[in-house]
Amino acid sequence: MRAFYYDNLPGDPCLPHDSGIPVEDSVLESNGVFLWNIPVHADGTYQDVLERAAERGSNNHDVVTVTKESLGDQYESTLKSFYGEHLHEHEEVRYILAGSGWFDVRESSSKCDFMIALAGIYHRFILDEKNMITAVRMFNDDPKWTPHVRGESADVNPYRLEYLKSITVN
Numbered sequence: 570m571r572a573f574y575y576d577n578l579p580g581d582p583c584l585p586h587d588s589g590i591p592v593e594d595s596v597l598e599s600n601g602v603f604l605w606n607i608p609v610h611a612d613g614t615y616q617d618v619l620e621r622a623a624e625r626g627s628n629n630h631d632v633v634t635v636t637k638e639s640l641g642d643q644y645e646s647t648l649k650s651f652y653g654e655h656l657h658e659h660e661e662v663r664y665i666l667a668g669s670g671w672f673d674v675r676e677s678s679s680k681c682d683f684m685i686a687l688a689g690i691y692h693r694f695i696l697d698e699k700n701m702i703t704a705v706r707m708f709n710d711d712p713k714w715t716p717h718v719r720g721e722s723a724d725v726n727p728y729r730l731e732y733l734k735s736i737t738v739n
């Protein structure tokens with residue numbers, strides 16, 4: 570996984586948009602984004618990833634593949650909802666099994682990358698030029714995917730306010 574500052578230039582959002590300025594892990598962590606690269610076991614399982622997620626309260630997971638073929642009619646709308654900048658009222662916990670894409674806070678995620686982004690962080694996601702990613706999504710009890718799109722109402726969402734408070738250095 571490579572983390573870098575977005576170049577903010579117009580153009581195809583699937584391209585890297587790499588400003589050339591890396592983001593240190595400590596900066597990501599102080600903003601509530603945690604990254605690891607944890608190999609899949611030879612038999613295809615990833616129990617240690619699920620255990621780490623469980624330590625943070627995710628007791629359940631599913632696997633999603635984002636491609637035109639796998640999503641069919643839902644492809645465009647799914648990508649649109651991922652790419653609109655949003656927050657969730659829960660952590661976004663993802664482990665990449667195959668493919669690649671961009672998480673903005675802009676890390677390039679690829680195989681075996683494991684990411685936790687705290688509740689209340691604005692983020693967006695887009696596929697890269699290869700147009701394919703398979704991710705394990707970890708969650709507590711039932712899946713809750715509701716995106717709260719950046720705006721006046723999400724800006725004062727209690728989870729947003731709590732997140733902002735948690736990253737304020739005293």
Ligand code: KMT
Pocket residue numbers: 633635651661663692693694702703704
């Ligand atoms: C989200 O809510 O932003 C996502 O689930 C990103 C995509 S995981 C392939």
Ligand code: NI
Pocket residue numbers: 655656657661692716
């Ligand atoms: Ni999200």
